[in-house]
Amino acid sequence: MPELLSQDTIENRLAELGDWQYRDSAVHKTWKLKGFLTAVTFANAIAHLANEADHHPDLSVHDYNRLTVRITTHSAGGVTENDLTMAERIESLHRDS
16 A cells, blocks of 8 residues: 655645645645636546556536646545656646647
8 A cells, every 4th residue: 555645745745836735635736727628628638647547536627617636545545656646747737738
């Protein structure tokens, strides 16, 4: 089972990513995108990325043009290195789009 990370480690790594937050044993970020189709397209891109990594974040398209991502390792009961790696990959995906 992956090892849980300390709150300090999580917050330091998230500070490098920008706009990600740590709360409720998970890392979160919400994007405001150009419209509904853009939000759904980005959610689908994340779904493909996550499926390849066998790591499945919670994705929520809401308020027409917003996408919220919540990442945690359920089996470990909190945030692990896998979660922060996924957040980094998602952030790179967004920058490259």
